[in-house]
Every structure is written in C-alpha cells, then in structure tokens.
Amino acid sequence: MRRINPKDFTMAKRGTSREINRQIVLTLIRTHQPLSRADLARLMDTNRANITFLINDLLDEGLVREGAMGNEVKRGRRPTYLYLNSDEACAVAVDIRATRTYLMMTDMLGNQLENVVSFPTVYEPERFSKILSEHIRKLLDRYKGISACRGIGVVVPGMTDIKTGIVLRAPALGWLNVDLLGFLRKEFENVPIHIENSGKACALSQIWETRSELHTHHDLVFVSISDGVGVGVVINGELMRGKHNTAGEFGHLPLSIDGLPCLCGANGCWEAYISNLATISRYFGKNLSQRQPLPLETANFTIEDLVKQARSGDGKALSALHLTARYLGLGLASIINAIDPSQIYLGGEITEAWDLIEPQVRDAIRERTLTKDLGETPIRIVPAIEHPRLRGAVALVTAPAFAAPKVA
Amino acid sequence: MRRINPKDFTMAKRGTSREINRQIVLTLIRTHQPLSRADLARLMDTNRANITFLINDLLDEGLVREGAMGNEVKRGRRPTYLYLNSDEACAVAVDIRATRTYLMMTDMLGNQLENVVSFPTVYEPERFSKILSEHIRKLLDRYKGISACRGIGVVVPGMTDIKTGIVLRAPALGWLNVDLLGFLRKEFENVPIHIENSGKACALSQIWETRSELHTHHDLVFVSISDGVGVGVVINGELMRGKHNTAGEFGHLPLSIDGLPCLCGANGCWEAYISNLATISRYFGKNLSQRQPLPLETANFTIEDLVKQARSGDGKALSALHLTARYLGLGLASIINAIDPSQIYLGGEITEAWDLIEPQVRDAIRERTLTKDLGETPIRIVPAIEHPRLRGAVALVTAPAFAAPKVA
DNA sequence: ACTTTTTGTTAAAACTGTTAACATAATACA
C-alpha cells in the first residue's frame, strides 16, 4: 500500500500500458532467455497477440532479436526463440579503492567482455581523472570504440551526491566535495556517467544480478567489510537512498557508545570493531586506532595474512578472528532487527575465512535478534572474484533499461 | 530505479491506465478538496475531457459528489466543486494498550465522528474480544449501525502477522500467538478487519494524514516512546514491513552491548535506556530492570509526575530527563544514519517535556550523525491528543481506497 | 449587444489490450 505523492506523481498516458508491459517483457527475456512468444504469453498470463505487438516494437528498436528455433517440443509448430540484443553496445565499470582502481567492460547484459584491469589510485582528483580516462579509452579501443559505450558507472568508497556527481566525503581517498563527474564529463562528453557509493553499488549488484536471476531477493542487505564497513539496503526491489543519498550507514551503529574510537569521530562504532584494521590490531594485542598512523610491524600485515596464520594453527590469530566474528554477528543482528531482510550478502576479505567464523557469527546473531525467524536470516558470502562493486557499477548503466517505469 | 520482480509482477491490462488515474484523482481531491474538474486537469497536466470521463465514473460509483459552485473567480463560467463522498460509510479504530483499550470512529476521510471511548484491557484473549466487540457495536449503533462500517483497524503493542491476523508476541499483554483476527471475525463476519503493530500504525498515521496533507513527507520515521520503544519506517510512501512484518525494531539497537538488561533478553538495548521505566528508575537512583517487578514506591509514579517534578524545580527529575534525552538522541542518530529520513516524528508521554529536553536530544544527534545535513534532520513532536495509534488504525481501513495500484 | 474568458461536455481520432479466427509448422496415427 503506497501513498501517491500529490506533489510528485505520474499520470497514466495513452502509452503507459505499453511502456509497463514492454519493461516486463524485457525483464522476462533477461531472466528466462531464451524464450518464445508463447512462453511470454503464458508467463504474463495474456494472449499471444499482445505479445506479438510488443515484440514487434522491440524488434524494430533492435533491443530484441530472433534466434534459433526450439526443438525440444513434443508436438506442434516449433517456437522461435527471442534474445536480448546485447552485443552492439557496452558499459564500462570503474571501482575506485584506496590503493588501486579497477576497470571492467561488459555488454548490456552484464557479461564481461575483457579482463579486469587496474592501476594505482592517484589522490589528486584532476590527475586521477585524466589517468582513469586514458584507461577507459584504451579499454574501449580494444572493443568497438567510444561510440559503443552506453555509459560509465563509477563506484567510490564514500558519500556521493548522485544528482550532481560530486563525491562529498571519501576518507580513504582524502576527497572532500570533489566534482568527479565534472572532470570525467570533460573527457567523455556524450556518454552518460553515474557516480555511486560502493556500499550501495554492492547492493545493486545483487538485485540486478543476471546469473542467479530467478532466485534474486527483492529485500536484501549487502554488508561489505574492508577498511571500513559499507552497507547497501534494497527494499521492494529498490535501493534505499534516503533524503541525502546517505541511507544505509549502519557501519557507525554503536556497539558501545563509549567504546573504541572510530574514524568518524564518534566512539564504539561497529566499524571500529570489525574493520580489517580492528582485527589485525586485535591480533597484535594493541588497540590500534584508525585515527593514528600504523606501527611499522603491522603496516605490511594484511587480513589475508592473518587468516593464513589462523589456518596454520596460530591460536591468537584464530581468536582475533573469532572476536571479530562475534562483533560482526552482533551488528548484523541490529540490521536484521531493523530491516528484516529476506537475505544478507556479505563481502570483504574476511569472508574468505567464513568456514572459520560462521558459528561465532550465527551465535551472535541469534543472541540479539528478536524472533527465531530473524535469527535464521540466510547469509550468502559474495567472494571477491564476483567483483560486486564492479558489477554494481555495471548495473548503474545497464539496469535502467529494465527498471519499472514510474507510475502513479 | 525499481527492479521488476519476475516472480511477482502485474501486467498492464486494458483498464490499468484508468485505474492509475482514478487513484490519482481521488488522492488529489482528498488533499486539495474542494476542487473543480478544471483544477484537476491543471494539476494532472491533462485535458478537461479526460477528467470528465474519470469523474463520471467516480460519480456513478458514489465515491465523489458535486457540491457548491465556486464564486471567487474573476471571469468565466463558475466551477462546480468536487468532494469525496465520505459521509455514508465509517471506519472503527481500536488501540489496545497495556492498561486500557481505546476506540474511535471516523468517516472514510478520517474525520472523527464520536468521542474516543475506552475500557480497561482484559488479558484473556477471548473474553477481551467479546468485550471489545460489545464496545464496537455500541459505538456503531450510535451512528448508522454495522452496515455502514467499512472496516475495523486494530493496533497492538507487539509483533503481528498481518496476513493471518495473529498476534505473535505482545509482552505488554502477555500474548503469544493469539488469533485475535479469528476471535473478532466471529463477531463481525462481513466487516474487513486489519491487525497491525502499533509502531507501524503510528508511521501510517503520518503518511495518510489528511490535515497537513500537502506537507506530508514520503520518507519518514515514527519513534514512539512509552513502556517500550516502537518504530515505524516509511520509504517512498510505503511502510517498510520486512520479510516477517517485523522490520523497524530499532528499539533493541544496542547502546552498549553489555549495558542494562532489557525485556528482550539482551543487554544494553536503546529501549532499556529511554523507556518510561528507565527514566523513572533513573530518578529514584536505582537500576530498575524491566525484568523485575516494580518496588512499591515507584508503582504509582508516572513519567507525567516526573515531568511535573522537573518543571517545579526538582533538579534530580530534570537531570533524569536530561540523561534520557541524551540516550534518546544517540539512538535517533543511529536511525538517521541508517535511514536518512526527511522527517522524524516523535510520540510518547516524555515528548510533553520536549521544551526541557530538546537541546540535549539535538546535541546527542549531532554527536553521532555522519554529516551536518543528517544532524539537522527535522523532528516533529506528535502530541497524544492527535491519537497517532488510533489514526494509524483508521488508515488501515481508509487508505487502500487511495493507494497506488500495484503495477509492473 | 458583443466580446472575452473559463468551465464542462461531446464527437472523433489515435493507441492499446482483447477476442476470435486463421495460417504455419510440426508430430501422431491410421
């Protein structure tokens, strides 16, 4: 039951029905491909005639193409299969991280076209934009050139204003009110560019996932743990953005209001207990604050190293992981109580040790969730190989073509 | 950008456009009443002919009526004003609370028709349902009888399954898996009955508000503080329900994971710091746990008494309030970081002391919110006279007639 | 008395979904 906003609504016009059904057809082809007209008619509970008209439009526009005939039928005329026409155009995804920046190119269905490439992140925004642009151009040249590029999706570890394309705050990059969109638009004038926060992008990657499309959840939370904690929330198939596009900052929920100091200035934030630095710090028996420079001995010691140590029998490493796991679970419990999602996705380096920490996480979740059902909320680990941030950046470009039209 | 759910979508049929525009027209009449056809055409950015057709349907169905002619125009034919036809039918709202149960009757626009009546809450479910039914019948008899009743909305301080109408858990009433809908359906066979959690109902009361309709926010959080803490979240004009209808349980976010014991079994929940009992307990210098029976001296001392004491110069009362205010603000900060709403509504007895506690609340909010904008999130106090829970119960009955149709 | 302005209605056009009939193409069966 959604209230119609009397200050911002969309009337149904003569073509609105067509528009709605068109998007449904595209979504169904995307998820069920390959598919015949008759299949669509059955799925949509309508007549084949209507489908013929809808598909004719899409064929004329070149969005859909006819392919081989189906031959696994028992009797009757064989169906002609329909496919999305995703070959001609491409999307470029960019993931800016503290140390390196990654690029990926896909077709409009999100299928990867080239290997992921990367370069060391430069912190001066204008110079960074120039270098990034060169890499994008190189990548596109290897394919079909800029003319084939339908959009560039850029993901940033920080708060962004998606309307102006300004990076409001990205502590990991030292950026404050950086007009990233402005810099990039100079280089790619006629290409749509989208800037988004990485936590939100990870959530987008899961709703718009093409592989396991049929099992996709429409209410989900993506929690990504690395230097900080990024969270993206999807409700009813739509990303929760909030008034200032800052919704989803669960990383700074307190575990104890006068606990460990956090980068954000407050104390006892969840992030301060479960970030990679927090775990490493715990291993070295120190309370390394994010606010202070790292001691030498820890500077080259990564969370991957710590997991290796734990696997090779280092008890201190294992107990450091277990404590992080407990705090991780306590924070997840809060998210579950607050959102009641049908699925939680977990990303970040520490999830490679999921087999070591799952029991501790689940115990902590059960400890603080309010009902038994909530305590059993399913969790799926998203491994780094799936590139959730890059896939989210892709979705920024490719998803609008399949999204529900705004109506009422 | 909402993803179409390929497992649960709604195709546009021949009548879908009409359905959409119909709901828009109803919404606009509800918010702008009185209104002419020409006004509607301007607001909806369409032609008057289309409006004539739409209104003719609504006139035939008796949902809209024509009223007086407008005479405040400068020139030209005078407009005939349209009104919602809300007189014939009525809705009954029920608010079940720990000590008393309240009833209100309204027309289909939410206008109150009779004074609020109440009776002491009885904890035995079947007996309670019988008594409640008698009161509903008495109320309806004073009006036009049961035939005029379009629905009964019931609000409960606990978790509910809105599909089955079962109260899963209501600690304040000692109810566990009580089939409240079942009991009531026996008494009112042909009347639609809705059961909902009180925190969610409070949030509903604000989106579906008729008075300040034009200034209604479409992303809001309602926080209600009394024996416990109830929270309802509205995103994009729609109540956030979650998979098990338990979303919005922010009351059990931790302030300190090993802090004060809470009724829920965990420690350090926000609720344990800001509930009325917590504040009273603080005043008496004791850590009264919700889990233990109350000492005699406090049993008859209410939060209203405490506020009175504070106003009359009792320093201890004031500092108890101020500490609650600080904790209140710290919890609100978490909600703001998580949801980024455009408005927060605050209800409960303690808000009557808002002038005394606002500075402490705002300071605490600013202390833990991540950006300046978030720290300035507006807060509106909802006084008890506005009956937010009862108004939410009304919305359960009246709102569906104005809600956006499900499409795509 | 005539023009101008605004409101509301009506008739026809344009677009969309719906129904029913039909052509197409394959298999089953006698």
Place this chain on the structure above:
DNA sequence: TGTATTATGTTAACAGTTTTAACAAAAAGT
C-alpha cells in the same frame, strides 16, 4: 501416405482509454 491433432505466431475486428478539437454553458468586461 494422408489425415487429424497440437502448438506457435499473425491478423482483423472489437473494446476500453487517452487525446484532440470543436462546441455549449455561464459569467464578466466593454
């Protein structure tokens, strides 16, 4: 081999909606 059966896809007529244009109704200005 020929006919019946079954499933796919198209076409034409029909029905429901929005849109356009023309017009009637009612009030005020000139």
